[in-house]
Amino acid sequence: MSGEEAIKKAYESILKHDFAKAVVWFERAIALDPDCAAYHYKLSITYARSNKLEQATLHAKEAVRLDPDDEHYTMHYRHLQAKELLFQAEKLFEESDEQLYLAVALLKQAVDLDPLSVEAYLLLSIAYSQLEDYSHAIRAVKELLKLDPNHPIASRLLEEYGLKWKQYMQTASPKEIKRKGTE
Structure with a gap:
């Protein structure tokens, strides 16, 4: 055979x-x-x-x-690597808030490996939101919406993050705003 x-x-x-x-x-x-x-x-x-x-x-x-x-092989491999990073990041969400910074790093890597991963952008936006970094949360969810303009969760999150960002801007000190803008 x-x-x-x-x-x-x-x-x-x-x-x-x-x-x-x-x-x-x-x-x-x-x-x-x-x-x-x-x-x-x-x-x-x-x-x-x-x-x-x-x-x-x-x-x-x-x-x-x-x-x-072979581009197909490379793209497939990168997609699988990104998926593995997503799973690792998801596990970190269940742990302490301190682990969210590591989750963000893993999710940024996942997005670099697979820029078409809707799931990576969604989790990245959620992680940034939990860290109260609404400007980055908004950017991540906007990238998701470029990939999937009709994503129902992303549309809702964009609205939610926008409101939280406005509230933050009204209550934060100029020093805090400058710090968040440079991160």
Whole structure:
């Protein structure tokens, strides 16, 4: 059996909604031709769709290593890295407010890796809001709305952050306003 035949079997399994069997066939294709970047990429996509992010990222990274010039492989790998950062940031939200600064740093990295991630912008805006940094919260939610103008939560948050920013501007000292504007 060739790697291409194993790939065909993997796709047959996907059409039957048997993703576990598809993974087995993709892995067999890789065993037959371990230096084929396309096989690693296809397996990575299947793992990602099955919410097996760690395995998906490993195979995406391998696809990029084997064929660093393929934009699809690179974009997919960056998307998965951003997703991992999102999960890490979400966990930090559950911890103390001090962890929000780390969450912001992770979410900024996620946005750099995947500038089309609506979820990253949404979480980034929420983190900034919880830190009472409404100017950055507004910027993040506006970026989200550029990607998805009809996002119902983002529209509501933009209005909410705008009101909070106005309230802050009315009560904050000039020194605090200057500090927030330079962060």
